[in-house]
Each structure stands twice: as C-alpha cells, then as structure tokens.
Amino acid sequence: MEEFENQELFKKNNIKNTKHRNLVLDVLKESQFPITTEDIYLKLQERGAHISLSTIYRILDVFANKGMVVKAIISEGSKAMVELQHLEHKHHLICKECNKIVAIEDCPFEEFAKALEKKTDFDITGHKLEIYGYCPACKE
Amino acid sequence: MEEFENQELFKKNNIKNTKHRNLVLDVLKESQFPITTEDIYLKLQERGAHISLSTIYRILDVFANKGMVVKAIISEGSKAMVELQHLEHKHHLICKECNKIVAIEDCPFEEFAKALEKKTDFDITGHKLEIYGYCPACKE
DNA sequence: GTTTATTTGCAAATCATTCGCATTCGCTTT
DNA sequence: AAAGCGAATGCGAATGATTTGCAAATAAAC
Ligand SMILES: [Mn+2]
Ligand SMILES: [Mn+2]
Ligand SMILES: [Zn+2]
Ligand SMILES: [Zn+2]
DSSP states (O other), X not given: OHXXXXXXHHHHTTOOOOHHXXXXXXXXXXXXXXXXXXXXXXXXXXXXXXXXXXXHHHHHHHHHHTTSSOEEEOOOSSSOOEEEOOSSXXXXXXXXXXXXXXXXXXXXXXXXXXXXXXXXXXXXXXXXXXXXXXXXXXXX | OHHHXXXXXXXXXXXXXXXXXXXXXXHHHHOSSOBXXXXXHHHHHHTTOOOOHHHHHHHHHHHHHTTSSOXXXXXXXXXXXXXXXXXXXXXXXXXXXXXXXXXXXXXXXXXXXXXXXXXXXXXXXXXXXXXXXXXXXXXX
C-alpha cells in the first residue's frame, strides 16, 4: 500500500512509475528531516539497491520540478549543503551550534498568505520557512 | 557616510575594515534582492575593482558567520543557486514562472517565535522565509 | 508481444567552492 | 610615523558536487 500511494503520486504528477523513483520516494517518506542526495544514495546502497548517484540527482530534479520536494540550504555553518524537504508541510528549527533539528508542526504563514495575495495580486502556492537558534543544551 | 556605516558594522562584528569587504558590502546594500557570489564578482569587475572570486567567497563566509547575510536557495527551477539575503529583515515573493521577485516588508513570524520559544525551549535567533507563487502577469 | 519514448548506468565533463602558500594590508604598539 | 604581527588577499590548483552524453534497459501504450 506504500507502493500504491507512490503510484498515485506519480500518476497525479504525470511521471512514470519506476522502480528507482519508488526507492527514492520511500527514503524521502521515511526521513523525518531534509537529507542530501548522497544520504539517499548511501541509504539505498545499504539496502542493497543498485542505483546510480546521477539517477538520484535526476529523480530529485523531476520531483522538484513537480513540486514534490523542495531544495534548500539548511545548516548555516561552513558547508551549505543542498537538501530536500520532506513531502508533508512542516518546518524545522535548527540549532546553530549542534545542528540538532526539530520539526515544527504549526505554520504561522497560512493566514498571512491570504492577506498577501490580496495585497500583491500574486497566486501564492507555497513557501519555505526555516528557523534558527540555539537548542536547550547549547544556549548558555 | 556609506563608508562610515560599513565601518561601524565591521567594528560591531569584530572584523577588520578592509577595502574588499567594503566593496562587497556596498554591492549587497545596493542589491534589492539576493544575489550570487558570481553576481557580486561581475558587478565589481564592471566597476574596475580588482578582486578575486575566492576572496568574495571568503568574505561572504565571514559575513554569514557573523549573521550579516544569509545563504539560501531561491529559484525553485533547474539550477539551485546559492544566494545571499539582503541585510535588512525582509522576505521575498518569487514567481515560479518568470522569476520575478517582490520584496515583502511584513513578517508574520515575529509573534509566532515567542510561542515557539516557550514550547521548544530554544533560543530563537532568526529565520528564513521565502514565498512562491505566480505573479499577476503569469497566473492564468 | 511489439513499439516508442523515457529512464538508467557509467564515465567523463562541467561547475561551484575551497585550499595552499607567498604577498599585502590593517591595526596596534612603540 | 615606523615597525611588528596576525589577518586578509591573489592566484592557481585541488576538491567536491552536480550535470551530461550515449548505449542499454525499462515502462506505458498499443
Ligand atoms: Mn509553512
Ligand atoms: Mn521574517
Ligand atoms: Zn544545539
Ligand atoms: Zn511571473
């Protein structure tokens, strides 16, 4: 049935239902937090899947173009890595010290969007929000 | 006086006031919207400044570590380019079709942050927010 | 099953970012 | 104002991430 959900999603987005897209999508679904292309690659390797890194890049491109995932730079630190957002709508609170990530369920933006649409005459379809600070352990 | 403001900012952030940091900061200040490292490089070239691309990378790293600028991936499209946010607190509304960018003055997040701090016990220091949709001309 | 367009693996190419080291520069101390 | 010293810079090379070309495999449609 996990498979079935995937298939639906592919159909809805007009892309072929391939073995590799299923693998990548499964990893994305399981992942609580944004992950890198490399992370996905390694996870699939562990599971014994035979998939090439460039295929994952291509799949993520397709997913991103279809709006199924979102790219972002998360850790503020030295390396600004490209990552993927989870499919559900949620945001993250990231510790600038230890990089701990906490998922936020609420989104303060929903109501604001309506007003903004009126003001700007845009058709607003989505947003990215990431929140930074220091976690309980790291703030002193 | 522009120079003076820069100098103040450098002092406040405990970094040396160098010719190149001034140049880069000026470009950032002028720029209404986020720009890439390369953009800055080209702008400075046009002005006849002699500066190396790696120096700009290094300066932007310093600025980012001091919280003077923020890195993000803006355009959702094919190339996920790393960019820099303007110094003032503002957000952007980006057209997914024509890439038009409109600056948003209000921020819906301020109040939400307080509640979130209480709930998570984080010390929240900042956030990134980008909004996507279709501009008046492109929505149909 | 056959057909056809799409997807994939693999290796090579490209692009962005970082690094090493010699030189220059900014700030502090005489 | 000169000297000293650590930090910043230029340049080219190295690294790392992402993209691309092309032949082979696969999925969807017939
Ligand atoms: Mn939201
Ligand atoms: Mn804000
Ligand atoms: Zn922490
Ligand atoms: Zn538009």
